[in-house]
Amino acid sequence: MVVLASKLYVEGDARSRATDSLRSQVDNVVGDLDVSVDVEIRDDEFPEVTVEGADAxxxxxxxxxxxGEVTPEFEAGGEYVGTLESWDDEGFVLDAGFGRDVRIPSEEIGLGQGTPEQIRTRFGLVQHLPMRFVAGGDGEPARLSDAERDRLYDWTRGAGRVNVNSATRAETRATVNRAGHAHDIVTVERLGLLEQSIVCQEDTDPPGLLASIGQYMPAELLCVVP
Incomplete structure (x- = not known):
């Protein structure tokens, strides 16, 4: 069994589409292996994949x-994945599954100056984004991992991005096309099952793209401006 570190939190038809998309993506990853798989969505909204067979x-x-995998136990200093649940003046709160929230104090975020809200906005950290952290222990708080910090700083060095939640990669691509901006982007990068990053062309203005596609997307959208 593997509990995937990406939540499925939409409802109705969107939930059915997202679940179908997840099953297809799981098949793409393990389809060449001698296994059978069963995908279920847990009460905490994390997908659970049961795998059986010779190549399990x-x-x-x-x-x-x-x-990424949500695990029932942490070891101090180990690297894990949680999803961005909330934020306040004291830092970020990540949902690490199994009924646990992990607080990243503001001084352990490590992404430069500003309040947690300002940092979240500057780096395009939409709610539910999977993020890697290092577990605390022995009186030490949890912190964002070095790999996570490097990834987010890389976002600010490119041509710009628009990050979204509550939509699959296919839905995000279709929305960009519908708004007539297919030529303005490089690709749609999957950050999680329902979290995507629209990577802009060099001459594309991320806030302008956000304004154009926002009317078509019932989602949170945040820009990353170099």
Whole structure:
């Protein structure tokens, strides 16, 4: 069993589409292996994938590598994945599954000056975004991992992005096309099952793109401006 570190929190038809998309993506990852898989969405909204067969260990490792894995226990200093649940003046709160929230104090975010809200906006951190953290212990608080900080700083060095939640990658691509901006982007990068990053062309203005596509997307959208 693998609990994937990406939540499925939409309802109705959107939930059905997202679940179908997840099953298709899981099949793409493990389809060449000798396994059978069953995908269920847990009460905490994290997908649980049960894997059986001769290649079950390889399949579980491949899924954990692709999505990140929510684990029932932490070791101090170990690196794990949680999803951005909330934020306040004291820092970020990540949902790490199994009924646990992990607080990242503001001084342990490590993404430069500003309040947690200002940092969230500057780096385009939409709610539910999967983020890597280092577990605390022995009186030490949790912190964002070095790899996570590097990833987010890389976003600010490119041509710009528009990050969205509550939409699959296919839905995000379709929305960009519908708004007539297919030529203004490089790609749509999957950050999680329902969190995507629209990577802009060099001459594309991220706030302008956000304003144009926002009317078509019932989602949170945040810009990353270099």
């Amino acid at each position: 260990t390889a399949a579980r490792n491949a899924l954990a590598e692709e999505w």
